[in-house]
Amino acid sequence: MNKEKIIIIGAGLSGVMIAYLLQKKGYNITILEADKRIGGRIETLKGSSGATMEMGATWFSKPHQNLIALLEEFEIPYFKQHTKGISFFETMSFVPPQRFEISDAEEPSFRIVGGTAKLIEKLITKVGLENIKTKSKVTAVKEIENYIEITDSNGIKHTATKIISTLPPHLLVQTIQFEPHLPEKIQRLAKKTHTWMGESIKFAVEYANPFWKENNYSGTLFSQASIIQEMYDHSNNDNKGFALKGFLNGGTYTLTKEQREEKVILQLTKVFGKEAANYVAYHEKVWREEPLTFFPYEQLVLGHENNGNSDYNKPLWNDKLYVSGSETASQNPGYMEGAIVAARNIATQF
Numbered sequence: 001m002n003k004e005k006i007i008i009i010g011a012g013l014s015g016v017m018i019a020y021l022l023q024k025k026g027y028n029i030t031i032l033e034a035d036k037r038i039g040g041r042i043e044t045l046k047g048s049s050g051a052t053m054e055m056g057a058t059w060f061s062k063p064h065q066n067l068i069a070l071l072e073e074f075e076i077p078y079f080k081q082h083t084k085g086i087s088f089f090e091t092m093s094f095v096p097p098q099r100f101e102i103s104d105a106e107e108p109s110f111r112i113v114g115g116t117a118k119l120i121e122k123l124i125t126k127v128g129l130e131n132i133k134t135k136s137k138v139t140a141v142k143e144i145e146n147y148i149e150i151t152d153s154n155g156i157k158h159t160a161t162k163i164i165s166t167l168p169p170h171l172l173v174q175t176i177q178f179e180p181h182l183p184e185k186i187q188r189l190a191k192k193t194h195t196w197m198g199e200s201i202k203f204a205v206e207y208a209n210p211f212w213k214e215n216n217y218s219g220t221l222f223s224q225a226s227i228i229q230e231m232y233d234h235s236n237n238d239n240k241g242f243a244l245k246g247f248l249n250g251g252t253y254t255l256t257k258e259q260r261e262e263k264v265i266l267q268l269t270k271v272f273g274k275e276a277a278n279y280v281a282y283h284e285k286v287w288r289e290e291p292l293t294f295f296p297y298e299q300l301v302l303g304h305e306n307n308g309n310s311d312y313n314k315p316l317w318n319d320k321l322y323v324s325g326s327e328t329a330s331q332n333p334g335y336m337e338g339a340i341v342a343a344r345n346i347a348t349q350f
């Protein structure tokens with residue numbers, strides 16, 4: 001075992017992946033995670049009907065080679081997103097939706113069997129739950145000669161020779177106190193670095209039967225006319241749990257959950273018929289209300305802005321402080337693939 005003590009901040013995909021890679025190199029790792037849940041922007045819900053529904057990361061495709069290689073290494077199966085049948089596009093609220101079919105030749109998207117959380121669960125078994133301290137929100141980080149002192153929300157002080165942050169950079173500079181201050185350039189960059197999907201609202205409607213498939217509908221809906229903006233079939237691949245799932249118009253975060261639910265069901269019945277009103281449960285997650293993911297920007301920051309900026313590659317404080325996480329990745333930043341690329345990049349530096 002290497003004597004160096006390394007602390008990783010955040011137990012999302014980047015954090016647990018970095019821990020996995022550095023443990024393999026013999027490092028002593030502790031992860032401090034603010035939430036009681038491990039996974040960050042990966043969260044799979046299990047409904048009462050057995051449907052597994054993603055409130056966070058869901059899809060990947062062939063260019064996401066690092067993710068695919070990891071799933072293969074861990075023997076985690078994945079399957080093609082169902083798109084067969086008639087899909088809908090609503091252009092305006094007062095005209096019937098247009099119908100179209102998605103070609104089989106289109107680049108497929110994949111989902112993980114049993115839900116994206118399977119990947120996190122596997123990484124937890126590799127890293128060891130005892131090395132991940134949940135409900136430990138880092139509030140302050142201080143450089144003291146050749147080590148770093150980290151204070152968490154329980155008032156506990158941890159020390160490490162090196163620390164690696166996996167927080168979205170914007171959240172990092174807005175919510176953790178650094179002594180000495182981080183370089184101005186990094187602070188400015190982080191404040192203008194978009195946190196992918198931070199403003200999004202995910203929803204899922206669970207059904208006892210996949211009535212849309214029975215009517216030869218794919219379950220895909222794109223709309224610029226109502227609350228649902230993008231939606232897909234979200235049934236389990238074993239046909240033992242059924243749901244429709246997608247994204248709501250981000251502006252509707254100002255409504256209550258009940259108001260959003262009512263609008264979603266109204267839109268679904270309009271498009272798919274009255275069977276859509278016979279649902280088991282409605283689920284949603286408003287990510288901009290998650291203080292461990294989203295922090296309001298001081299200025300306009302566009303989707304993916306400054307993601308993958310090469311300045312994140314340079315360690316700070318004489319190589320004791322590393323800024324990682326999906327948004328810092330040189331390839332596919334913001335995505336699960338980016339989280340793995342960023343983790344591999346850190347591992348090469350140790």
Ligand SMILES: Cc1cc2nc3c(=O)[nH]c(=O)nc-3n(C[C@H](O)[C@H](O)[C@H](O)COP(=O)(O)OP(=O)(O)OC[C@H]3O[C@@H](n4cnc5c(N)ncnc54)[C@H](O)[C@@H]3O)c2cc1C
Pocket residue numbers: 009010011012013014015032033034035038039040041042055056057058059060136137138139166167168171175176196197198200202287292293325326327334335336337338339
């Ligand atoms: C709604 C949504 C849909 C998405 N869809 C897809 C998709 O289909 N495909 C895809 O590839 N990607 C998707 N993504 C993106 C993907 O989820 C992320 O790229 C990836 O999960 C990021 O992992 P990460 O570990 O870098 O960051 P995070 O998952 O954000 O992890 C950061 C961790 O730090 C913790 N934390 C925060 N503050 C502190 C603190 N002060 N102290 C300690 N811990 C702290 C958080 O609780 C969290 O666990 C989606 C994301 C969302 C939100």
